[in-house]
Amino acid sequence: MGLGELGSPMAANLLDSGYDLTVYNRTPSKAEPLVKRGAQLASDPLEVAAKGGVVVSLLWDSDTTESVVTPEFLARMEGGVHVCMCTGSPEAAKRLARLHEEHGSAYVEAPIFGRPEAAKARQLAISYVGSQVAKDRVKPLLTAMGAHALFDMGEQPGIPTVLKQLGNFLIFSAASSLKEGLGIAESAGLDPTAAINMLTATLFPAPIYRDYGKAVAEKKHVDASPIPAKDLGLFRQLAVEHGQPNPITLMLLQLMSPSNQ
Structure with a gap:
């Protein structure tokens, strides 16, 4: 289904x-x-x-x-x-x-x-x-x-869902940081592809940095999707239910609002 x-x-x-x-x-x-x-x-x-x-x-x-x-x-x-x-x-x-x-x-x-x-x-x-x-x-x-x-x-039911929400939160955090950071670095004269090649071969050898970073560096269009906002909303709900602070989640949700796209 x-x-x-x-x-x-x-x-x-x-x-x-x-x-x-x-x-x-x-x-x-x-x-x-x-x-x-x-x-x-x-x-x-x-x-x-x-x-x-x-x-x-x-x-x-x-x-x-x-x-x-x-x-x-x-x-x-x-x-x-x-x-x-x-x-x-x-x-x-x-x-x-x-x-x-x-x-x-x-x-x-x-x-x-x-x-x-x-x-x-x-x-x-x-x-x-x-x-x-x-x-x-x-x-x-x-x-x-x-x-x-x-x-x-x-x-125990619920555990993989918590892990999935955590993973997505980290993915969206990394993706937002890459878009902002590479944009700033390129405006200062740094080749974004060279930057990603070096960083993912050393400090950040992870698929999200390698693949999304490459897409950003090469100016490839990343389709807008309602999924990040939906999933971050679930993570925000989880934080509230358990009384945990979530300023980064709130910031990401704000960044993904239509007015900031």
Whole structure:
């Protein structure tokens, strides 16, 4: 369920790996390339749920995910596993895990780190939690979908979501710093490509600095997206819930407001 920029290549990877696949997307046309390759098209989220089967959802957020996990959906999922890969809230993850357990199915929380090109190259990183039986069952699927690095975080729901929110906060912080810093340095006469080459070979040998820094240095357009503001809003909510100061999060949210774009 969910054939966006990440869901589509991950579903294609499953087909390439020989899995039978039923796909659902709110906009059915996005499923056409997969259907042409042998996937079955579902007209309703309920059609992807089957007794003893595995459902993978990669929807916009927790609210969207919870809206499809209806009593009928849960009844159809008996004995199966729901792998949820959205960036949502830890509290929603706990609710969903509890609901599945009460209805005789399992819930594996597995948010993703990686852009669409990483999905196509099977270079995604995924942290996941759930019962050991459920995790053992879906681990080959996570690899087939494009994970090259899997991190088993135990059985406590919500933990991978907190990690995902933290990771995104650090990514957005780095990206904002690169854009500002390289702009200032270039205006003072520094070649931004030479700067990124040196810095990522020494002090900052990390993908976010290397890849985003290269895009900024080469003046490549980075598509505007509502995702950073959505995810930072979730991290801000997490900070408030736990009484933690979050001035950098607030600053980033302000920078990403439409008036500052």
